[in-house]
Amino acid sequence: MTSLTFYGGVKEIGGNKILLEDRDTKIFLDFGMNFTQHANYFTEYMPPRKCTCIRDLIKLKLLPDIKGIYREDYCKHMKLKDTKDNSIDGVLVSHAHIDHIGYIHFLRKDIPIHVSKETKAIMELFTQTGAGGFNEYTQINPSFQLIPKKNGDGLKRRDARDGFEERDVRVFTFEKKFRIGDLEVVPYRVDHSLPGAAGFVIYTSEGSLVYTGDLRFHGRHKGWSYNFVQKAAEGKPEIMLSEGTRIRETGTKTEEYVQEQSAKEIKNKKGLAIVNFPIRDTDRLLTFYNTALSNNRKLIIEVRQAILLDFLHNAGVQELPKTDDRTIKIF
Ligand SMILES: [Zn+2]
Known part of the structure; x- marks a missing residue:
């Protein structure tokens, strides 16, 4: 029998945690954080208590109450009797927005996380540079562990300097079938505001299922989304799971339109021009880069964006400017 259980993402924006079970296989489609619900209890200066976080988050219904999926170091510390016996077989990640990956930190490190190579690069960036304590997407630093001191004189609490343990992150190839x-x-490429976004056609014992992740039809790569629509239709899906945040909106402005308008605004003005956009919206970054270039100006980006550009270049994303580009300056 095939079943779907929704632990997030229904009648809310993001926070997708969809359990798909078929015969002996159990996977999650994304394992994201719902910003609104999370913000009901926590904020930047008041994050979850690390020592009891899994119990707190389950109690607050932010994390699903499922045995066997949460990381051993936390469970052991909280004396939660948990074994990997009924763990899951993997998480299929659509893209690296926090509302789709945000709670992966809490999962056991041996649960395979299936991602595109661009998504892996962004998750590595979060792991290495993320502020706060819950960003271990590709590696974990086991908590609450006592290890022998280097000089052999007693024990010390393990910390980041003692090294990380790798998560089981597996990179898929777009349009290439794989098994879980x-x-x-x-997986198919879809257009979204950051690189590496995927939609999936999943073949179960009771027919095929389409999971769109977040996709759009007005970005630079709308062709990817249309290709996915076509391939998904050819898969003759029984069910399609899709976000409907803007499902009733008709007509929307394209990225080209934003670029034209911003270039026009800036053209005959002197002095500093300030633009505001989400830090990881690399599509918009490219828009303002082009605007700066065509107006003989520099685009000043912040350090975190510069590091993101470097990570994405290393992952093979060619279309974005390099950080040593003459039009780019780092603040
Ligand atoms: Zn998204």
Whole structure:
């Protein structure tokens, strides 16, 4: 039997945590944080208590109450009797926005996380540079552990300097079928505001299922989304799971329109021009880069954006400017 259980993402924006079970296989489609619900209890200066976080987050219904999926160091510390016996077979990640990956930190490190190579690069960036204590997407630094001191004189609490342990992160190739247990999955590129976003056609024992992740049809790569629509239709899906944040909106402005308008605004003005956009919206970054270039100006980006550009270049994303580009300056 095939079943779907929604632990987030229904009648809310993001926070997708969808459990798909088929025969002996169990996977999550994304494992994200719902910003609104999370913000009901926590804020930047008041994050979850690390010592009891899994219990707190389950109690607050932010994390699903499922045995066997949470990381051993936390469970052991909280004396939660948990074993990997009924763990899951993997998480299929659509893209690296926090509302789709935000709670991966809490999962066991041996649960395979299936991602595109661009998504892996962004998750590595979060792991290495993320502020706060819950950003271990590709590696974990086991907590609450006592290890022998280097000089052999007693024990010390393990910390980041003692090294990280790798998570089981597996990179898929777009349009290439792969298996997770009894399921067959084909990932397709879709257009979104950051690189590496995927939609999936998943073949179960009771027909195929389409999971769109977040996609759009007005960005620079709308062709990817249309290709996915076509391939998904060819898969003759029984069910399609899609976000409907803007499902009733008709007509929307394209990225080209934003670029034209911003270039026009800046053209005959002197002095500093300030633009505001989400830090990881690399599509918009490219828009303002082009605007700066065509107006003989410099685009000043912040350090975190510069590091993101470097990570994405290393992951093979060619279309974005390099940080040593003459039009780019780092603040
Ligand atoms: Zn998104």
